[in-house]
Amino acid sequence: xxxxxxxxxxxxxxxxYRHVELNQRWRFDPxxxxxxxxxxxxxxxxxxxxxxxxxxxxxxxxxxxxSHFISFDRQTGILRAEAGVTLSEIIDLVVPQGWxxxxxxxxxxxxxxxxIANDVHGKNxxxxxxxxxxxxxxELLRSDGSRRWCxxxxxxxxxxxxxxxxxxxxxxxxxEICLKRIGSRRIRGQSTRYNTLEDxxxxxLASENEYEYLVAWVDCLASGKNLGRGILMRxxxxxxxxxxNRDAPPTIPCPVDLPEFALNPFTVGAFNNLYFGKxxxxxxxxxxxxxxxxxxxxxxxxxxxxYGKRGFLQWxxxxxxxxxxxxxxxxxxxxxxxxxxxxxxxxxTMGDLPSAGNLSFNGRGVTLAVDFAAAPKVFxxxxxLDTIVxxxxxxxxxxxxxxxxxxxxxxxxxxxxDHERWIDPRFSSSFWRRVTSQ
Amino acid sequence: MSDSQPKRIAxxxxxxxxASAICRRLATSGAQFALVARRQEQLDVxxxxxxxxxxxxxxxxxxxxxxxxxxxxxxxxxxxxxxxIDVAILAHGILGDQAAAAASFxxxxxxxxxxxxxxISLLTELANQMEAARRGQIVVIGSVAGDRGRQxxxxxxxxxxxxQTFCQGLRNRLTPAGVGxxxxxxxxxxxxxxxxxxxxxLFVSPDRVAADVIAAMGGKKDVIYTPWFWSPIMFVIRxxxxxxxxxxxx
Numbered sequence: 001x002x003x004x005x006x007x008x009x010x011x012x013x014x015x016x017y018r019h020v021e022l023n024q025r026w027r028f029d030p031x032x033x034x035x036x037x038x039x040x041x042x043x044x045x046x047x048x049x050x051x052x053x054x055x056x057x058x059x060x061x062x063x064x065x066x067s068h069f070i071s072f073d074r075q076t077g078i079l080r081a082e083a084g085v086t087l088s089e090i091i092d093l094v095v096p097q098g099w100x101x102x103x104x105x106x107x108x109x110x111x112x113x114x115x116i117a118n119d120v121h122g123k124n125x126x127x128x129x130x131x132x133x134x135x136x137x138x139e140l141l142r143s144d145g146s147r148r149w150c151x152x153x154x155x156x157x158x159x160x161x162x163x164x165x166x167x168x169x170x171x172x173x174x175x176e177i178c179l180k181r182i183g184s185r186r187i188r189g190q191s192t193r194y195n196t197l198e199d200x201x202x203x204x205l206a207s208e209n210e211y212e213y214l215v216a217w218v219d220c221l222a223s224g225k226n227l228g229r230g231i232l233m234r235x236x237x238x239x240x241x242x243x244x245n246r247d248a249p250p251t252i253p254c255p256v257d258l259p260e261f262a263l264n265p266f267t268v269g270a271f272n273n274l275y276f277g278k279x280x281x282x283x284x285x286x287x288x289x290x291x292x293x294x295x296x297x298x299x300x301x302x303x304x305x306x307y308g309k310r311g312f313l314q315w316x317x318x319x320x321x322x323x324x325x326x327x328x329x330x331x332x333x334x335x336x337x338x339x340x341x342x343x344x345x346x347x348x349t350m351g352d353l354p355s356a357g358n359l360s361f362n363g364r365g366v367t368l369a370v371d372f373a374a375a376p377k378v379f380x381x382x383x384x385l386d387t388i389v390x391x392x393x394x395x396x397x398x399x400x401x402x403x404x405x406x407x408x409x410x411x412x413x414x415x416x417x418d419h420e421r422w423i424d425p426r427f428s429s430s431f432w433r434r435v436t437s438q
Numbered sequence: 439m440s441d442s443q444p445k446r447i448a449x450x451x452x453x454x455x456x457a458s459a460i461c462r463r464l465a466t467s468g469a470q471f472a473l474v475a476r477r478q479e480q481l482d483v484x485x486x487x488x489x490x491x492x493x494x495x496x497x498x499x500x501x502x503x504x505x506x507x508x509x510x511x512x513x514x515x516x517x518x519x520x521x522x523i524d525v526a527i528l529a530h531g532i533l534g535d536q537a538a539a540a541a542s543f544x545x546x547x548x549x550x551x552x553x554x555x556x557x558i559s560l561l562t563e564l565a566n567q568m569e570a571a572r573r574g575q576i577v578v579i580g581s582v583a584g585d586r587g588r589q590x591x592x593x594x595x596x597x598x599x600x601x602q603t604f605c606q607g608l609r610n611r612l613t614p615a616g617v618g619x620x621x622x623x624x625x626x627x628x629x630x631x632x633x634x635x636x637x638x639x640l641f642v643s644p645d646r647v648a649a650d651v652i653a654a655m656g657g658k659k660d661v662i663y664t665p666w667f668w669s670p671i672m673f674v675i676r677x678x679x680x681x682x683x684x685x686x687x688x
Contacts, residue, residue: 022634023630026480027483028479049580065455068483068484068487069486069490069491070483070487070490071486071490072490093490093491174527282498427449
């Protein structure tokens, strides 16, 4: 059975649960099921922030051993790999050969299976949509022993239920994706300081055609006339340039939990002021290797420990474009008033391409992601913010969530009830039990 | 690819986590492999993965290494198909169940057959092949458990201690022929072999061990502990007088 007692946790380290931990050793092995009646949830790198990668008092199925590449056509950029292969390993393999991930989230330390199950998005969402749009197919292994190769056209209902399906429809053992051709690993662009939310929206929308990658860093402690101020980063791959990088930046470890008082409104405010002030007014030209451009936080190993033992929450919403300024103003005002420390705040416009999954976090609008230490008053604040998002017709990102109420989830994802048909009877997660409880 | 990198690598126990991690690192410099493991479907997965990571077209041999009768032919076949063996890695083995081994000699014999007898059978063939070729390097995955017998795993430890003594003698014999013998002593490694053991802070990934092994191969080392901190730990453990050690709960 390979039962292990290592303590798997999610990236936010909140909540913490006990699990039976199992390993799927080979992709052709039968599913490594726990003893009945325990349920199972596939678990990759544990980079989901809340409880969507947890299965309290039940089993987690680690996919770390499913780490083999299966095929790679360097002419067409079509890659087939096992589900436990990380995006980092894919980058190391394909970038020197002139290919890159078509969509990448803000960390490369996630698995291919996890990227599909959460239908992740990146800085180019406004151009290409979510990760699922580049998945040619995957094998789905169910607890009844059945194996299906699912594509957008065959086993299509399984495909739509599994992309963004939060790992509940079965184990993805392997998948085929279509990579993006690049001429260089250098990203060239601009960073522009802006002072108001209106400026953010105007600049972002005006940049969508010209720039593939767009994201803003926001000073969420700023209030009044500075509400929503930040720095908008825009970039494109250089047409020509280096594909290999011999001096990769080292990872700085964060080996201990910082004490809970380390992050407070004063330290975060000082950091934000310094960062915002250092940039200077107006626009700067930038050129960067793709690793620091896409994954600035990956350079600090275990950065989640800066929030201390209690863990932290990330809250990521998507609000429709129509009334987004008004909605974002209400959200930022409430966050600034609480002075709940957070410096990892990013915001970007999302595009209108449809997603491949029934439950994907997707849609035209503005997405905002904010980190908070898991303190009691933060839970009250986030409940208020949820209400604002529901009223605006927006949604929250399940991969980041550890605490939204069931009625909030069900209002945001009305397709959830249909999803229950596709869930494997032996699969479940803490997230799913929480948001579907009555 | 630089000339100092090994080109033709024979791997016994290729499906083991440590061997896999070593192969992946060597594949990026274009090495060629002959992989030996029990199941062909595992070998197919491994060889496709290594090819994509940069390995030259490689060979597979599905066989149970516990049966030593086919070993001479196996080593000869591998040497023939690759045109020689630059490096041989011995990574097959089992942890065994100490409680079962304590109760039954049959279980003890099983651990010794796989971890020790089958290894010295292969080592005999490989040593003769490399001594004649007057080149090559043999890498044997041992264990810190071979440094001192403890009640919790002395059967496994015995197999690794025997392997260590055999390797010492082989190294002494092969040095004039320019053939190296590297004994690797990992501590706790997070692999399927240890999946049932609670993970403490001393556990490391197979890739960490692989990085140390490849550095030691390049440095023509004789014995390494991996990670390095096991060297002082085992130094202290070996120093404890037996009159005290025998009373410890280890």
